[in-house]
Amino acid sequence: MAELTHVQSEAHSPNLRHHFDDMGQQFDSATFGMWVFLLTEIMFFGGMFGAYTVYRSMYPEAFAATSNFMNPAFGAANTAVLIVSSLTMALAVRAAHLGHQKTLQMMLIFTMIFGLAFLVIKGFEYHEHWVDLKVPLFPSHWAWDGPNAPPQFAHQAQILFIFYFFMTGFHALHMVVGLGIMTTIFIMARQGKFSHDYYTPVEVSGLYWHFVDIVWIFLFPLLYLIGHTRQLI
Amino acid sequence: MSTALQEPEVQETPNYLNAEYGWKSWLFTKDHKRIAVLYLISISVMFALGGVFAMLIRLELLTPQGDLVNSDTYNKFFTMHGVTMIFFFLIPSIPATLGNFFVPMMIGAKDLAFPRINLLSWYIYIAGALFALAAIVMGGVDTGWTFYTPFSTTYSNTFVITAAVGVFIAGFSSILTGLNFIVTIHKMRAPGMTWGRLPLFVWANYATSLIQVLGTPVVAITLALVALERAFHIGIFDPAIGGDPILFQHMFWFYSHPAVYIMILPGMGVISELITCFSRKGVFGYSFIAGSSLGIAIIGFLVWGHHMFVTGMSMYAGLYFSLLTMLVAVPSAIKVFNWTATMFRGSISYETPMLYAFGFIGLFTIGGLTGLFLGTLGLDVHLTDTYFVVAHFHYVMVGGMVVAYLGGLHFWWPKITGKMYPEGWGKFSALLVFAGFNLTFFPQFIAGYLGQPRRYHAYAPEFQVLNVMSTAGASVLGLGFIIPLIYFLWSLKYGKKAGNNPWGAKGLEWETTSPPPTYNFETTPIVTEEAYAYAKHEEAHVG
Numbered sequence: 001m002a003e004l005t006h007v008q009s010e011a012h013s014p015n016l017r018h019h020f021d022d023m024g025q026q027f028d029s030a031t032f033g034m035w036v037f038l039l040t041e042i043m044f045f046g047g048m049f050g051a052y053t054v055y056r057s058m059y060p061e062a063f064a065a066t067s068n069f070m071n072p073a074f075g076a077a078n079t080a081v082l083i084v085s086s087l088t089m090a091l092a093v094r095a096a097h098l099g100h101q102k103t104l105q106m107m108l109i110f111t112m113i114f115g116l117a118f119l120v121i122k123g124f125e126y127h128e129h130w131v132d133l134k135v136p137l138f139p140s141h142w143a144w145d146g147p148n149a150p151p152q153f154a155h156q157a158q159i160l161f162i163f164y165f166f167m168t169g170f171h172a173l174h175m176v177v178g179l180g181i182m183t184t185i186f187i188m189a190r191q192g193k194f195s196h197d198y199y200t201p202v203e204v205s206g207l208y209w210h211f212v213d214i215v216w217i218f219l220f221p222l223l224y225l226i227g228h229t230r231q232l233i
Numbered sequence: 234m235s236t237a238l239q240e241p242e243v244q245e246t247p248n249y250l251n252a253e254y255g256w257k258s259w260l261f262t263k264d265h266k267r268i269a270v271l272y273l274i275s276i277s278v279m280f281a282l283g284g285v286f287a288m289l290i291r292l293e294l295l296t297p298q299g300d301l302v303n304s305d306t307y308n309k310f311f312t313m314h315g316v317t318m319i320f321f322f323l324i325p326s327i328p329a330t331l332g333n334f335f336v337p338m339m340i341g342a343k344d345l346a347f348p349r350i351n352l353l354s355w356y357i358y359i360a361g362a363l364f365a366l367a368a369i370v371m372g373g374v375d376t377g378w379t380f381y382t383p384f385s386t387t388y389s390n391t392f393v394i395t396a397a398v399g400v401f402i403a404g405f406s407s408i409l410t411g412l413n414f415i416v417t418i419h420k421m422r423a424p425g426m427t428w429g430r431l432p433l434f435v436w437a438n439y440a441t442s443l444i445q446v447l448g449t450p451v452v453a454i455t456l457a458l459v460a461l462e463r464a465f466h467i468g469i470f471d472p473a474i475g476g477d478p479i480l481f482q483h484m485f486w487f488y489s490h491p492a493v494y495i496m497i498l499p500g501m502g503v504i505s506e507l508i509t510c511f512s513r514k515g516v517f518g519y520s521f522i523a524g525s526s527l528g529i530a531i532i533g534f535l536v537w538g539h540h541m542f543v544t545g546m547s548m549y550a551g552l553y554f555s556l557l558t559m560l561v562a563v564p565s566a567i568k569v570f571n572w573t574a575t576m577f578r579g580s581i582s583y584e585t586p587m588l589y590a591f592g593f594i595g596l597f598t599i600g601g602l603t604g605l606f607l608g609t610l611g612l613d614v615h616l617t618d619t620y621f622v623v624a625h626f627h628y629v630m631v632g633g634m635v636v637a638y639l640g641g642l643h644f645w646w647p648k649i650t651g652k653m654y655p656e657g658w659g660k661f662s663a664l665l666v667f668a669g670f671n672l673t674f675f676p677q678f679i680a681g682y683l684g685q686p687r688r689y690h691a692y693a694p695e696f697q698v699l700n701v702m703s704t705a706g707a708s709v710l711g712l713g714f715i716i717p718l719i720y721f722l723w724s725l726k727y728g729k730k731a732g733n734n735p736w737g738a739k740g741l742e743w744e745t746t747s748p749p750p751t752y753n754f755e756t757t758p759i760v761t762e763e764a765y766a767y768a769k770h771e772e773a774h775v776g
């Protein structure tokens with residue numbers, strides 16, 4: 001079936017792993033692998049979005065009323081923070097392509113700062129829910145009363161808040177993982193591991209970072225803005 | 234082909250087994266072949282464990298009274314049989330062992346694209362299996378392998394969270410294997426190995442990987458919701474506070490129906506290899522078999538509702554799911570017809586792997602056709618939750634998948650270990666498996682059709698004859714599994730030395746030494762022919 005011949009081994013880069021023929025194949029495999037991984041992530045979050053959609057179509061009024069208990073100011077601030085972090089990440093990848101090591105490191109630091117800022121804001125927000133008794137996971141921190149809380153939605157409001165914590169919680173977990181990755185990439189950059197010939201890890205982590213940002217772009221309107229009818233009522 | 238490879242070897246050639254020694258060289262290996270062996274050992278342990286539970290079930294059902302164990306214990310038996318067999322044996326079985334070993338070799342690659350992720354997937358599998366074992370040791374789970382809500386989230390007093398976490402974790406090992414295969418098949422093919430020349434086993438694993446990558450995350454998130462609901466007593470699927478238990482079933486079966494194709498597709502891939510090799514013929518309808526694998530993967534995602542005809546789902550949804558279920562039969566039938574057409578006028582020989590392939594075709598056909606009974610709306614109302622369903626599922630999963638797995642294991646054992654298994658014992662146990670299997674599960678079709686419900690530890694006395702047959706068959710089947718275990722282990726030390734290509738088979742994996750060297754090939758092969766060019770090969774030898 002096959003003839004056995006020698007394949008010329010190219011000028012051997014220290015970054016080339018033994019089982020790849022050349023750097024191009026290695027780069028293509030890594031980025032393609034990350035795209036496939038992001039596909040699984042889409043299905044992972046997709047399961048949550050799917051369940052959310054079912055319940056929202058079952059209880060549209062309850063979800064709208066409950067959404068008024070979210071704080072769009074926090075959500076909007078975090079959206080802005082993440083979009084900027086995506087910009088700095090894109091600039092980091094660009095710097096890696098060009099081999100500008102100083103810019104790369106600076107942009108990675110910016111990205112990490114914005115990522116951290118997101119988590120801090122999220123923490124304040126969770127704290128607000130905790131104080132406002134809007135954490136249905138703990139009966140001692142759940143209450144459904146007041147003029148904006150129609151009593152007939154008492155059970156259904158819990159469902160939205162559970163989805164809120166579940167979805168933003170998994171998203172925040174992805175942010176934490178992202179920060180870990182960024183730290184690793186930053187250390188590698190400091191050690192001079194990258195050049196304009198070899199920047200695969202930067203490229204691949206960039207894809208991941210952008211994906212996590214995009215998930216938030218969907219979470220923000222679906223969780224914070226669907227009600228937003230306080231003025232109208 | 235180089236003649237150097239065929240010279241009698243005085244000393245053991247360097248291979249992946251003798252490249253390094255010691256437990257560290259195994260537990261930290263990045264060689265896909267060693268990882269496949271690690272998987273082989275682990276899934277065999279889980280298979281044995283699931284088998285013990287199966288035998289306990291069959292022992293209980295020997296008599297109609299339910300006298301061996303009480304109903305609670307029985308519930309735990311069938312749950313743990315299902316969980317270990319499905320999530321820890323069937324899903325990883327062929328992809329993680331034979332696929333891990335041979336997909337890179339068949340496409341002429343040195344390894345999978347991500348060797349470290351491959352090793353990671355094994356450790357994740359072990360972590361998941363430890364959770365499942367912990368659930369069993371602590372006292373078991375009684376929800377059935379399907380974890381239906383609200384029983385699993387609210388009422389069951391067993392270790393649901395532990396088991397669900399185990400399945401959740403194991404899911405990621407399956408995702409990583411699938412991801413690795415997809416990238417490897419796309420990016421690592423040897424020069425000349427075009428998509429149209431890929432062996433059908435590779436196509437089958439590719440289709441399987443797509444399902445693993447797209448489906449598994451959904452069941453992971455679903456089980457996470459179940460664990461969350463149970464841990465915090467919140468109502469996501471609890472109808473008492475507005476949740477929807479049917480939604481759980483939709484999300485569960487969105488994965489778990491395609492998951493049965495994760496289990497059967499690689500088996501079909503093995504059969505394509507066996508049939509061509511032992512018929513000495515090129516495969517009939519290559520592109521149809523390859524395409525039908527993808528067809529099954531795609532349509533398989535659209536039929537999950539046929540598990541839920543009687544749940545109170547919309548009638549129109551039922552009609553839609555019933556229709557699409559009929560469509561899945563088309564690509565499956567294409568495969569069966571093409572295999573039989575391949576054998577037509579072939580020079581068939583009857584080695585052990587081929588006996589398993591024959592068994593597969595017969596048993597899978599019965600399993601597939603009875604699937605159509607169950608996919609028919611009206612008939613399903615009568616048959617649902619009876620032993621008919623149990624029999625159908627086992628005809629596909631044991632009669633199909635396990636038989637294909639055993640066939641593949643016998644076929645590639647000489648390549649994996651460099652040793653031949655004893656052919657006489659191989660044939661004997663293949664026949665034993667076939668006879669024992671039919672004796673176990675065919676009576677269950679009848680019992681189910683007559684109305685014996687599944688998942689009860691006691692039953693009406695008129696079903697006893699059928700159940701005694703079933704238990705007797707299970708004992709024969711068990712023996713049929715134990716004998717290969719013994720002679721495979723025996724062959725490691727005493728087996729006849731296998732040549733590089735004991736079957737005269739086509740395919741890149743047979744062109745390297747047995748066992749293969751660490752990087753599979755001395756030099757990267759260049760492919761110049763279609764897959765299964767048996768006729769040419771024979772002519773060349775005659776000429």
